[in-house]
Amino acid sequence: MLQRESSFAKEALRYGLIVLVLGFIVFPIAWMIITSFKPADAIMVSPPRFLFTPTLENYVHAIYDKNFLFYIKNTLFISVASTIIVVVTGSLAAYSFARYNVGDGHLLFFILSTKMFPAIAVILPYFLIFREVGKTGIGSFLGIGLDRPGALIISYTVFNLPFAIWLLVSFFQDIPRELEHSARLDGLPRLKVLAKVVCPLAAPGIAVTGVFTLIFSWNEFLFAYILTRKAASTVTVGVESFFTLQGILWGPVAAAATISVLPMLVFVLAMQRYMVRGLTFGAVRG
């Protein structure tokens, strides 16, 4: 058992270690944000400079010279479109799995196993298929093809849907069935029950799933890197455009990275309570 006198020292040691761990975790992000406010002459210097007059010139460079907001706009459009499709089709399916147990668990696991696919195995055929579809009239009409937003919307929908279904199933299972039963007994048709009784109760879970899907799409790199060149590129690829012949412009990179990371940091902090649950496909309810 703990000795009283040693417990203070023990607590001090514990918090010392925690501060050390947190320092290691937070530091790279903090240094990125700090660098984004550094004047050019304080960035490529050795030893690294800690004191400087903050400036917005990196943001100006990223936004005006490199047109970084263009990538933000692309990313926003692609992630939101894909999130809407995922949330709508995912909720319908998840409700069915949670309440009617379609496929007796096998189908649900099959869906998850598609999430475990190595993405590259899907990207190679996507590249070939989108290359051909992009040349056709339908492709250009729907915006599907290489370097078109449709290609990424499809990719992100496919890769987030399994995750979303699993998380949503766990949320639907938490909703008591009595209300649905009584609504059914009152003679309400099933679709009405789903829309008027279940959906309002499931709204928080659906919102959480949507935010997760949005974060994953926003941060995705591999599909974006391979399936787009410029016109439909997202932020993760856009940051790479700061590689120049003179080397990497670290100030503007830091500014662009900060712009693209900040909204996600805010989302994640808002979703804290659901983080563990989301990251384990709903298995650990945290």
Next chain:
Amino acid sequence: MSQSLSVPASQERGAASPTAMSDRWFSILLIVPAMLVILVFALLPLAYALDVSFRFADLTRGRIGDFVGLDNYRAVLHDRAFWSSVGVTLKFTLTAVTLEMVLGIAIAFLIHGATAGKGIIRSLMILPLATSAAVTGLFWRYLYDTQFGLINHFLGLVGLPEPNWLGDYTIALWSVILFDVWQWTPFVALIALAGLQALPKEPFEAAELDGASTFRVLRTLTFPMLKPVLFLVLVLRTIDSVRLYDAVAVLTRGGPGTVTETMTFYLYRTGLKLFRMDYASTMAIFFLYAMLVASLFALRPLLTQFSSRASEG
């Protein structure tokens, strides 16, 4: 929680029986859109990849070519670069996941014992998970920089050697691992912490009354009860690590030489830089098969366990 409160079976049947068929159709209709998305956009492309793997497809020489049987499969099995990328992937996965698990669990215990400030500690811990490996990984190149990097600056201050993090053959893979550990240890820690906090109190109080040693409590109570959660994290991390791409792409591009070339990166290079789609597709099929087997035998039993526990609880 909900299931145990559900309406008695007889009453349920009363509501459902007049429309028993319709229940089934309704449930199937609900999954149709999602299943269509998955079948059309996930399985069809894979079928296409399978088809390409049996053909000659050098995109630098035009379109997808003739059927060549198992030639590509034979070539992959004899390809040194393929096996070397498998080796890099395994080395990365084994090291990174072990480090993340050990550190993550240790950090979870550390935080679990803390009396105050848990909320803010957790908030700070999740930050790396919000960032894209492609974006923060790129910035880590600046931290690793031999001239302007902060890491070497600090190492120099304490008089330690200042390695060439990304350029040295023996160190580059470790630098990628260090970045991955930075990003994913908090993930392990958070989930382990959630597992610790969900443990029932009674067995531990009883053990304390019996005067059991800390080590004995850990060995006989804590770890056995945490095992499912820890296994789930282990499997999820392993599956993710095996597919590593982003960090390699922004930090080292597989180099120096090919010492950090993971399977995904090698596949990308063969398919989309050298345009040997046939060969890349064949490797993708191998890769896919390995992942399917892994998720079937490792992930499925675990998730079944969790979902049955959730419905009992």
